[in-house]
Amino acid sequence: MQLTKKGEYALRTLIRLGVARRMNCDVVSVSTLAESEKLPFKFLEQILALLRQEGYVASRRGKQGGVFLAKPATEIKIGDVVRLIDGRLAPIGCASETDYEKCTCPDETHCGLRMLMIDVRNAISRILDRYTLDDVVAVTIRKMERDGVTIPFTPAAPVDVATPPAKNGKTVRRADPEDGFLNWLLGKPLTN
Amino acid sequence: MQLTKKGEYALRTLIRLGVARRMNCDVVSVSTLAESEKLPFKFLEQILALLRQEGYVASRRGKQGGVFLAKPATEIKIGDVVRLIDGRLAPIGCASETDYEKCTCPDETHCGLRMLMIDVRNAISRILDRYTLDDVVAVTIRKMERDGVTIPFTPAAPVDVATPPAKNGKTVRRADPEDGFLNWLLGKPLTN
DNA sequence: CTAAATCCTACTTGACCGGTAGGAATTAAT
DNA sequence: ATTAATTCCTACCGGTCAAGTAGGATTTAG
Numbered sequence: 039m040q041l042t043k044k045g046e047y048a049l050r051t052l053i054r055l056g057v058a059r060r061m062n063c064d065v066v067s068v069s070t071l072a073e074s075e076k077l078p079f080k081f082l083e084q085i086l087a088l089l090r091q092e093g094y095v096a097s098r099r100g101k102q103g104g105v106f107l108a109k110p111a112t113e114i115k116i117g118d119v120v121r122l123i124d125g126r127l128a129p130i131g132c133a134s135e136t137d138y139e140k141c142t143c144p145d146e147t148h149c150g151l152r153m154l155m156i157d158v159r160n161a162i163s164r165i166l167d168r169y170t171l172d173d174v175v176a177v178t179i180r181k182m183e184r185d186g187v188t189i190p191f192t193p194a195a196p197v198d199v200a201t202p203p204a205k206n207g208k209t210v211r212r213a214d215p216e217d218g219f220l221n222w223l224l225g226k227p228l229t230n
Numbered sequence: 231m232q233l234t235k236k237g238e239y240a241l242r243t244l245i246r247l248g249v250a251r252r253m254n255c256d257v258v259s260v261s262t263l264a265e266s267e268k269l270p271f272k273f274l275e276q277i278l279a280l281l282r283q284e285g286y287v288a289s290r291r292g293k294q295g296g297v298f299l300a301k302p303a304t305e306i307k308i309g310d311v312v313r314l315i316d317g318r319l320a321p322i323g324c325a326s327e328t329d330y331e332k333c334t335c336p337d338e339t340h341c342g343l344r345m346l347m348i349d350v351r352n353a354i355s356r357i358l359d360r361y362t363l364d365d366v367v368a369v370t371i372r373k374m375e376r377d378g379v380t381i382p383f384t385p386a387a388p389v390d391v392a393t394p395p396a397k398n399g400k401t402v403r404r405a406d407p408e409d410g411f412l413n414w415l416l417g418k419p420l421t422n
Numbered sequence: 423c424t425a426a427a428t429c430c431t432a433c434t435t436g437a438c439c440g441g442t443a444g445g446a447a448t449t450a451a452t
Numbered sequence: 453a454t455t456a457a458t459t460c461c462t463a464c465c466g467g468t469c470a471a472g473t474a475g476g477a478t479t480t481a482g
Contacts, residue, residue, distance in 0.1 A: 039231050039232070039233065039312070039316065039317075039318070039319050039320070039321060039354065040231070040317070040318075040321060040322075041231065041321035041322050041347070042469095042470065042471085043470075043471060043472090044470075044471075046322055046343070049343050050335065050341075050343055053342050053343060067426085067427065067428090068427080068428075069426095069427080074336070075335060075336065076334050076335065076336060078471080078472060078473085080472075080473060080474075081471065081472050081473085083428080083429080084430095084472090086428095087428090087429075087430080090429095097427095097428065097429090098427090098428085098480085099427070099428045099429075099478080099479045099480065100426075100427055100428075100478090100479045100480025100481065101424095101425065101426045101427055101479085101480055101481040101482070102426075102427075102480080102481055102482090103426080103427045103428055103479080103480070103481090104427075104428085105428085116346065120231070124231065125231075125232070126231070126232075127231055128231070129231060129232060129233040130232075130233055130238055142268050143242065143267060143268065144266070144267070144268060145379070147373075147377075148370060148373050148374045148377065148379055149370070150245050150366040150367065150369050150370030150373075151238070151241050151242055151245060151366065153366075153369060153370075153373070153411045153412060153415075154308065154357070154358075154361065154366055154369075154411075154412060155233070156411055157357050157410040157411045157412055158354055158357050158358065160410065161353040161354060161356065161357055161410070162231065162350055162353060162354065164353065165346070165349050165350050165353055166346075166350065169346065174342040174343065174345075174346055175342065177342050177345060177346075178340060178341070178342030178345075181339075181340050181342075181345070182340045185339075185340065187337070187340055218349040218352065218353070219345045219346075219348055219349045220345060220346060220349055221349075223345075234438095234439065234440085235439075235440060235441090236439080236440075259457085259458070259459090260458080260459075261457095261458085270440080270441065270442085272441075272442060272443075273440065273441050273442085275459080275460085276441090278459090279459090279460075279461080282460095289458095289459065289460090290449085290458090290459085291447080291448045291449060291458065291459045291460075292447090292448045292449020292450065292457075292458055292459075293448085293449050293450040293451070293455095293456065293457040293458055294449075294450055294451085294457075294458075295448080295449070295450090295457080295458045295459060296458075296459085297459085
């Protein structure tokens with residue numbers, strides 16, 4: 039049930055670009071992105087090439103060039119990015135909605151595993167297809183503001199990643215909010 | 231987000247063994263299992279060896295031998311089986327509860343991707359750690375009974391299992407029940 | 423004109439997925 | 453006692469793919 043590094047890097051980078059956009063930073067170089075997230079430059083270049091082909095990012099070539107989101111962050115669904123890079127969300131092909139594949143089992147309609155995995159795929163989809171890049175960016179920034187951390191791409195202050203003032207040592211880790219972390223912080227209603 | 235074939239075969243086989251148990255079939259040979267689920271025999275043998283080492287199944291050697299569940303199906307959590315064969319449920323290491331791994335990102339506590347993936351991992355866990363093998367077996371059998379399909383390992387003579395009156399053919403396919411398929415069919419309350 | 427950037431294509435290295443193969447040990451039935 | 457059916461154990465293997473590396477061509481700002 040693993041996301042590949044490629045997928046992880048793609049998402050991390052898109053989030054970074056979303057943050058940049060919010061801070062009115064119109065273009066970010068790949069090297070800056072690679073450094074700030076500590077990703078291998080050349081690998082990231084390739085990933086961004088793919089994201090560009092698919093219309094998620096656009097670029098400006100030459101000196102002072104770089105990349106930026108090609109469309110509003112509200113129109114980028116996380117699920118679609120994951121599907122692009124890592125394939126279907128469902129753990130097994132016969133439980134997929136968008137990329138169904140018949141399995142070899144003798145009777146699919148009475149397969150308990152399939153029913154279970156459909157539940158899993160729906161649970162995943164209910165998160166990944168519910169939230170957009172904008173939501174994730176919002177939650178990231180909100181958390182940073184709450185802890186008084188300087189947000190990346192803040193004018194006149196490059197990336198600062200100081201750990202927060204530790205509250206008072208007691209981090210009351212509110213475990214497992216009913217409908218998820220992001221919903222708890224964003225209050226985004228279910229649409230489906 | 232894929233389950234490996236190994237994991238899939240393991241679960242399919244455990245379910246089969248669970249069904250067998252319910253039908254008072256105490257021992258099933260590996261070849262029977264392989265045939266009935268159309269799995270490669272030698273590969274399945276290896277998988278069962280692992281499941282045996284971990285105490286999920288036990289075996290009887292020699293002629294008329296075979297394997298069977300080593301403990302009650304109610305005590306086998308699907309999530310644990312998946313973890314055993316395919317590793318952590320969380321899409322990325324830093325979002326795992328049972329197998330946490332620090333990631334390379336500069337500031338984990340303000341990582342939007344991490345928060346998102348924690349939600350995903352919880353959503354998965356809420357299904358895979360909620361249901362036991364027994365639940366999946368129950369739902370499988372129930373679906374079969376409902377459709378009047380002969381259940382595997384049914385004794386040759388038509389015995390005890392009273393086939394329900396086949397409804398009336400019109401299966402109203404209620405799409406995507408709120409809290410999942412299995413809950414809809416089992417009505418198992420959330421425990422956590 | 424040059425430095426800084428993207429763009430493009432090829433290559434690599436190791437892990438691991440999904441099996442195969444062969445035989446030793448054990449046991450039930452004849 | 454033999455034999456046939458079965459599990460048990462260890463080794464191997466081909467292919468794919470993840471996760472990068474490498475190097476140069478091209479474009480553009482200053």
